[in-house]
Amino acid sequence: MKTAFQTATADSPRTPLADQDHKLDILEHINDEHPEEVLAIAQAYGAPDAGAARLEDIFQEGCLLAVTRAETANGAADDATDSATDDAARSLFVPFALKGDLEENVLYLAYDALARQGKPLSGQHKQFFSVLGSQMLTPHMLRLHLQSTVPLPEDAPGHAWFFSLKTLERLPAKLPVARQRMSLIGQWFSRLLLWWLKRVSPQRREQVMLSFTKDQRYYTLRRARKSSADAPFADLAEVDVFLHRSADGAPTPGSRWASALRAGDVIFSQAQYHEHTEHLAQGQCVLIGDETALPTVAALLEGWRNPQPPVVFCITADAADQPYLADALLPAEARLHRISASGDVAAAVIAELARLPAIDAAWGALENNDAKAIRQHLRHARGLAGSRNRVKGYWRRKAAAEGAAEGDAGTEEA
Secondary structure, three states, X not given: OOOOOOOOOOOOOOOEOOOXXXXXXXXXXXHHHOHHHHHHHHHHXXXXXXXXXXEEEEEOOEEEEEEEEOEOOOOOEOOOOOOHHHHOOEEEEEEOOOOOOHHHHHHHHHHXXXXXOOOXXXXXXXXXXXXXXXXXXXXXXXXXXXXXXXXOOOOOOOOEEEEEOOOEOOOOOOOOOOOOOOOHHHHHHHHHHHXXXXXXXXXXXXXXXXXXXXXXXXXXXXXXXXXXXXXXXXXXXEEXXXXXXXXXXXXXXXXXXXXXXXXXXXXXXEEEEOOOOHHHOOOOEEEEEOOOOHHHXXXXXXXXXXXXOOEEEEEEOOHHHHHHOOHHHOOOOOEXXXXXXXXXXXXXXXXXXXXXXXXXXXXXXXXXXXXXXXXXXXXXXXXXXXHHEEEEEEEOHHHHHOOOOOOOOOOOOO
């Protein structure tokens, strides 16, 4: 049976976006980081038998997806009578539902699609940790020593957990199982929430969405190891937390929480995130990180397998935090640029990038606007696009000044 692509109509208005760089930023980020959400949108908005989907274009009125049917066990398309053209990727235009910016509209479509399928919008991976202790590595970098009852990822630079800023007295007697579907009450609530969000102002919508993650932060795994030689899996984690301060100098909520943790406390995460770094395996690579991304940069350097040494940018607001990325971590002949965040970070990084004879791949994470400028420079000046140019924003300068954004991984995108 041929699938009806109900939203892909020839007369659907499709007004090109004026800011093509911004569009490319969104396209590359979503296709690289959120393929499951794109597939959910396709399945919920006209292609229920989709097996793969990719965001092809974005217009003022909606987004265009390239959708491929799911295959049967013998590898043939579900509709064996269709032509080869029918089995190829098809276009599916999905109109936006909100009067808001592009990211907000795509995010809403993803949430709505997941809710229609009865899938949880968040909290799909709850994990518990016992606090063994902590130590200050530099004036603003705190290392948490944690233990887990389930296997931890080894050799996983950029792996992070979305920690709840709460403390428990003991581990639960029964560890929760990741839920693939919501309860009927949960589905009803999600649908009601999405119906309401569509009808409120963008400002109110942003307030509500931010409230869902108000007391949660992403923090990055520096390394995992076994507690003993005969341990069945890696159960010890070192999680490095950069201690932010708000504009008035007071510690931010995440910093207060991390600093107050003591041995014996139990903490938990609601989700996990993993950076894509496989593109760094060969060629001339560039690594760029401020304090929030330095745990990932350090882990990458510690396990560097690319025969060509990287060019590294270590960005800190306080020079006393620079020793976190020790010279001894660098592979032989790697170049390290230490940059102060007190100046124009993007300009300083771009000036050094312009001097490099070749750049084949980049990974970086720092303030959102700085990341955007560097990413677009690499796109236009060096032809790096998509999965070769993974430079992203981890936080926003204005939000951090207000104490609203302080996560270390995957929390923002330009």
